Amino acid sequence: MVTFIDRRKVQLTMVHSKQTWGNTWIKSGFEYVGETKGGLMALRLRPELMQPDAAYGT
Template identity: 65%
Template sequence: MIWQKSNRADPRAREIADRHYNRQKPGTPQFVPPGRCLVLYAETETGKAFWVTSWPFAEYVKHQWAGAWVCSAFRNENAGVASEMIKQAVAATIAHFGAPPPQGFITFIDRKKVKPTMVHGKPTWGRTYELAGFKPVGETKGGLLALQLLPEDMPPAEEAQNE
């Protein structure tokens, strides 16, 4: 397990979060949406990474995947193979929260701010998520690409390291 548990105000993770495209106010101490969350941090000889699982209460969610766990941020700065890191983060989320919700895991990608990976000559967004088992399932009203990982496709629970 590459990940260690962190928190919503960890300065090491915040430094990486400040470079993530969806960061609204770089430099502020907290970088996680309000509500239930799991923050993971990784540091290897070659790089650093952070991951945030948010679990918003369904009544406050406006997208069609209300109730799902949400990967609200993931940034890998050469810490390892991204798709394997995603699988481990999902496993750590299951270990932290318990059985996944029926909607599983969802993540959103802003194709205006993320460079695509070319696959067989076609631009593809979310390739590392797809390699981790996520499947494209549509778009939000605002045009974000949605990728989903259903519970039956998730890896077994595995605890992240403690801080």
């Protein structure tokens, strides 16, 4: 799964005196993988880290 963050549209968070965007995503298991040509921050969640969907009992 991949998500993108536009740093111009989300609030900056300070983590250990360092400017951080997407901290909530990173805490939930996403990892930084790079930038798009348009400047969006790309984060991915590897399949082995995904939680099973409780609604389907898998």
